[in-house]
Amino acid sequence: MKDLPLSKVYQLLEPGPVVLLTTANKGRANVMTMSWHMMVEFEPPLVACVVSNADHSFAALRTTKECVIAIPALELAPKVVAIGNCSGRNVDKFERIRLTPVPAQRVSPPLVAECFANFECKVVDTRLVNKFNLFVLEVVKAWTDPAQKHPKTIHHHGYGKFAVDGEMIKLKSRMP
């Protein structure tokens, strides 16, 4: 994995890919799928996300205030869905689904080796957690896998239906 400048994080999250979220509670790592996330600030990159209090990851995120957001490419779609179809309450998902946890540098939850990007995050605001399960995170370290060229991400439309990235277009824009 290679360093990604923090200023470029938004270019990978803003397009709305399904992501994986890893947490670690009392030494036990877990992973969930997540589509409810958005950028909040460019740099340092802030990200908001919603983790349901029905999810096993919720308590770990709230308690430890740390997570990793990992972005899977199309090839991982079957694993992405498998992650969503079971709970960390009952199983070790990394083992069951055969994903490779890799130690992160700044947080306890692991990176996911198979993902083309991994962002180490710390929770920086919890004011909307009680009412909306909404956390604000700061990305403190970002990685990309240079071996995965032009990864296609997937975008969830509900119940396992995903739009895969197609053509890339470039228009003349002043918007970052």
Place this chain on the structure above:
Amino acid sequence: MKDLPLSKVYQLLEPGPVVLLTTANKGRANVMTMSWHMMVEFEPPLVACVVSNADHSFAALRTTKECVIAIPALELAPKVVAIGNCSGRNVDKFERIRLTPVPAQRVSPPLVAECFANFECKVVDTRLVNKFNLFVLEVVKAWTDPAQKHPKTIHHHGYGKFAVDGEMIKLKSRMP
């Protein structure tokens, strides 16, 4: 335009398309482009979004607490970029960019006739506005244009680079 059940709103926003946001201040409508949004709750649909306090729309949204989120398909990409390249401070963007405002039912800001989906929204939480420019909205009425079949959305990667929806895949998932 045709009614869209509120329970289906998330299926259009969750995949992370670039959207338009309309506001109206003292009878004057404005429109901006936005990629920083996410679902917060299924039903009633809650949506969080970030509108920079540098944007002309910020004051209108904060003051009137109303907006419309409209989703453009690929064909509107040049207009989406044009909207982002000028400010409502100086111009009437609907006129300049030739978009058709249509009266909404529950809020003052207009729908955008050319978009395949339009969601009328009211601001329901402003606790994170001062620090993060983050608004929580409730979608109170949703519309789709039945004439636009299988619209392809666009996903912003920064500076006018967009991924266009490609292939749709369907996997066996229990996740809504």
